[in-house]
Amino acid sequence: MLRHSDLVKLVRVVAETCETEIGCDECFERLDSFAEAELSGVEASTAMPLVGDHLHKCEDCRSKFEALLTALRGT
Amino acid sequence: MKERTNEQWLIELRGSNPDEALVDLYDLLVRGLRAALDGYGGGVDANVEDFAQEALIKITANLGSFRGESRFTTWAQKIAMNVALTELKRRRWRDVSLQDLFARREAADREAADTQLTPEQLALQNTVLGELRRVVDQELTNRQREAVVAVILEGMPISEVATRMGTNQNALYKLLHDARRKLKRRMEAAGLSPQEVLAAFDEG
Numbered sequence: 001m002l003r004h005s006d007l008v009k010l011v012r013v014v015a016e017t018c019e020t021e022i023g024c025d026e027c028f029e030r031l032d033s034f035a036e037a038e039l040s041g042v043e044a045s046t047a048m049p050l051v052g053d054h055l056h057k058c059e060d061c062r063s064k065f066e067a068l069l070t071a072l073r074g075t
Numbered sequence: 076m077k078e079r080t081n082e083q084w085l086i087e088l089r090g091s092n093p094d095e096a097l098v099d100l101y102d103l104l105v106r107g108l109r110a111a112l113d114g115y116g117g118g119v120d121a122n123v124e125d126f127a128q129e130a131l132i133k134i135t136a137n138l139g140s141f142r143g144e145s146r147f148t149t150w151a152q153k154i155a156m157n158v159a160l161t162e163l164k165r166r167r168w169r170d171v172s173l174q175d176l177f178a179r180r181e182a183a184d185r186e187a188a189d190t191q192l193t194p195e196q197l198a199l200q201n202t203v204l205g206e207l208r209r210v211v212d213q214e215l216t217n218r219q220r221e222a223v224v225a226v227i228l229e230g231m232p233i234s235e236v237a238t239r240m241g242t243n244q245n246a247l248y249k250l251l252h253d254a255r256r257k258l259k260r261r262m263e264a265a266g267l268s269p270q271e272v273l274a275a276f277d278e279g
Contacts (some may be wrong), residue, residue: 002207015272019256021123023245032146060160069174074107
């Protein structure tokens with residue numbers, strides 16, 4: 001089932017795995033604060049490391065975050 | 076648009092004459108969606124007003140869940156982005172079933188090993204793959220295995236995999252987190268540091 005080409009992909013996500021991670025619901029709950037922090041020039045991932053970590057790992061949430069940043073910059 | 080504090084937004088939207096606030100909010104959502112989805116392609120621009128309308132319904136139905144930790148308009152735009160991107164992902168993946176995804180993998184399974192690797196890298200690759208295969212095949216649950224393949228290896232959005240597996244995005248993320256933690260512990264117990272493995276393949 002696992003192929004040679006899967007190895008680096010899988011090992012990379014394993015390497016980045018933390019014991020404590022927040023889920024998508026908690027990330028979404030805090031996404032507006034995180035986006036405002038980011039736009040105000042604060043390093044949002046330092047202020048909210050678990051949200052930053054989740055956004056790094058979850059493409060679904062990251063795409064919403066990036067869309068929100070673009071929307072906020074454009075309005 | 077009239078400037079409003081968070082409290083003014085809530086008072087107006089909950090009041091007996093919310094029309095002006097609704098119009099202003101709708102206009103803001105449309106502008107935000109246009110900016111965010113610009114360049115998305117596929118005629119998405121035509122859907123912006125539908126997304127804004129659907130978001131407006133969700134926002135007004137859930138005013139009680141706004142906790143005031145950001146500007147009200149940021150919170151509202153977050154909901155609009157969620158509505159739009161969830162729907163766009165659903166459309167993009169609607170013709171792909173998990174069964175198709177797994178069948179395609181199986182058909183491509185007789186793949187030759189990477190011939191660019193040094194003998195040392197090849198030996199390490201075989202050792203790591205052997206351990207990962209053992210854990211994936213014997214220690215992960217069927218659902219964890221399916222999620223690992225679909226989300227991590229095949230890159231299907233977690234929300235779309237969740238729908239097909241009869242669960243939700245949050246629960247599937249947690250299921251994958253459990254699977255990743257198990258793989259990490261087993262690799263470490265077998266003396267295989269994930270960082271060292273990546274470094275050996277120049278991916279660290």
